[in-house]
Amino acid sequence: MKKIYGVSTALVTPFKNGEIDFEAFENLLQYQIKGGIESVLLAGTTGEAPNLSREERIALIKSAKRFCGDKLFIIAGVGSNNTKTSIEYAEDAALAGADALLAVTPYYNKPNDEGMFRHFEAIANSVELPLILYNVPSRTGIELSYDVIERLSKVKNVVALKEASANIERFSDIRVRCKISILSGNDSLALPSFALGAVGVISVVSNVTPIQMRAIWDSFCKRDTEGALAEHIKLLPLMRALFVETNPIPVKAALSMMGLCSDEVRLPLFPASTTTRKQLESPLKAWGLIKC
Numbered sequence: 001m002k003k004i005y006g007v008s009t010a011l012v013t014p015f016k017n018g019e020i021d022f023e024a025f026e027n028l029l030q031y032q033i034k035g036g037i038e039s040v041l042l043a044g045t046t047g048e049a050p051n052l053s054r055e056e057r058i059a060l061i062k063s064a065k066r067f068c069g070d071k072l073f074i075i076a077g078v079g080s081n082n083t084k085t086s087i088e089y090a091e092d093a094a095l096a097g098a099d100a101l102l103a104v105t106p107y108y109n110k111p112n113d114e115g116m117f118r119h120f121e122a123i124a125n126s127v128e129l130p131l132i133l134y135n136v137p138s139r140t141g142i143e144l145s146y147d148v149i150e151r152l153s154k155v156k157n158v159v160a161l162k163e164a165s166a167n168i169e170r171f172s173d174i175r176v177r178c179k180i181s182i183l184s185g186n187d188s189l190a191l192p193s194f195a196l197g198a199v200g201v202i203s204v205v206s207n208v209t210p211i212q213m214r215a216i217w218d219s220f221c222k223r224d225t226e227g228a229l230a231e232h233i234k235l236l237p238l239m240r241a242l243f244v245e246t247n248p249i250p251v252k253a254a255l256s257m258m259g260l261c262s263d264e265v266r267l268p269l270f271p272a273s274t275t276t277r278k279q280l281e282s283p284l285k286a287w288g289l290i291k292c
Contacts, residue, residue, distance in 0.1 A: 004100060004130065004160060004183070005199045007214050008039035008075060009206040010046035012248050013060065014261035020056055024261040026067050028207070031260060033071050035210025040064070041102055043077035045139065046204050046248045051266040057089060061096035075202075079104030079134060083119045087126040094127040102132040102162060102202075107140035117148050124157040131157050136164040136185060146177050153180040162202050163193075171196055187213070187239045191232045194220045204247055205239050208254050209287060238283035245276050254280050257290050 009032055014024035032040055042064060043049045043057045052060075057076070064074050076093035078101045080086040090101055103123050111119060124131045133152060135144040143165065152158050161178075163171055164185025171189075174182060175197050184193035184201040193201070194217070206213040212235050219228035242250045249265060253272035256263035257280065263271045272280075284290045 004039060004073070004075070004132070004181075006039070007037055007200060007206055007210070007217050008041055008073075008183070008202045009037050009210060010041045010044045010202050010204055012207055012252055012255065012261065013043070013047040013052065013056075014252075014255075015264040015266065016262055018264075018266075020059065021261060022059075022063055025060070025063060027260060028255075029064060029068055029072065032206075032210055033068065035206070036214045037072070037206060037210045039073040039075060041075040041077060041202055042098075044075075044102060044202075045077075045104075045136070046207070046251065047077065048248060048266060048269070049077045049079065051269070054088065054092065058092050058096045061093055061098050065097040073099045075100045075102050075132065077102050077104075078123065079106075081106035081109050083122050086119070086123050090123055090126045090129070094129055098129065100130040100132065100159075101127070102134050104134040104136060105140045105142055105144050107142070110142045113145055113148050116142075116144065117151050120148075120152050120158065121155050124152075124155050127157075129157065130159040132160045132162055132183065133158065133180075134162040134164070134185070136162075138164075138166070146173065149174060149178045149180060153178055160199070163198075168192055168196070171198075187242075188236060191216055191220065191228055194228075204242055204251055205235060207251050208242070208258070208284075208289065209235060209238065212287070238280075238287065241279050241283050244279055245272055250276055250280060253277050254284060254289075257281075257284060 014021040076098035078089035137143040160181040162183045162185045184190045187205045190201040216231045252263045
């Protein structure tokens with residue numbers, strides 16, 4: 001669990017002419033390493049997981065392990081609303097060299113608590129890798145209940161929960177009721193989550209500003225709460241700008257403006273509007289990430 005602590009970046013998947021741009025992918029990985037990030041999530045929400053084939057997921061993990069070696073801890077997204085498919089993704093990830101797994105709650109089919117428990121239990125038991133549960137009801141239409149979280153915390157290989165409900169009261173309740181490590185899934189609530197005992201964050205903004213997001217965590221760990229708050233406040237405008245459209249549309253636009261990868265996304269997503277790009281300009285300029 002050591003490397004799952006702190007700041008993990010939910011990495012974008014760069015595309016070029018409809019295919020994964022592996023040259024840009026390696027550049028993004030290098031940018032994360034230079035920024036002090038020790039862990040990345042591949043094929044998550046920000047990585048456009050629903051638009052990736054099984055073969056592409058495997059290729060991303062293998063490419064990352066080949067390029068990074070042990071410099072980055074690789075978390076593979078294996079979520080699906082089909083348990084059999086998630087198990088296949090988990091088995092593929094293990095064979096490809098992933099260090100841990102993350103699985104989102106099953107979306108659309110909305111299982112009851114027993115179905116939810118058995119879904120995650122089956123994934124956890126399918127391979128010998130740490131599994132992070134992922135609760136993001138705004139996207140899935142279903143919330144992981146306290147009872148299910150508590151039951152799953154006792155299942156072998158289940159090591160943490162990524163909580164992205166954007167509900168700090170729920171976060172507090174989980175801390176009280178469930179014995180499980182929690183990772184913040186909302187950049188703007190990362191610092192308050194740290195104060196409530198979160199062991200880290202799986203971040204979108206760290207695609208763009210890895211050093212600055214890491215600074216919030218490092219300051220907090222040193223008990224420099226004023227320093228952490230100052231960094232948090234400075235980063236808030238960019239955090240907000242990255243969610244004016246559906247993630248990962250704005251973050252890909254920002255990375256393209258920085259020259260790190262194309263803003264290309266796969267349908268049904270569509271590249272950022274001119275308005276969104278203009279909203280990104282000010283915070284990117286403020287951080288010196290694009291020229292004035």
